């Protein structure tokens with residue numbers, strides 16, 4: 129069921145409603161103040177739609193598109209095993225270095241404000 133975002137002119141709050149397009153209401157009652165001075169907030173809905181669009185294989189144009197498709201096809205277990213595979217090199221703390229060698233200590237991260 130699609131989500132519709134509305135903005136209330138009376139209390140200036142936003143609220144979401146779920147319903148089928150056949151039940152579409154142009155200005156429903158505000159969830160907060162019951163005012164009927166409400167209108168669709170299209171900008172909010174557009175950003176939700178764009179995040180959920182799945183591209184067809186023939187529409188994949190960039191490596192990023194392909195990566196996103198492959199990620200969506202993966203199960204959580206697969207993602208987890210890939211993650212540990214690609215990050216295992218970081219777990220080198222207990223490896224013994226040859227005599228005379230030291231690990232470089234990373235300086236503390238600078239926080240720019």
Ligand SMILES: [Zn+2]
Nearest residue numbers: 136139158161
């Ligand atoms: Zn309101």
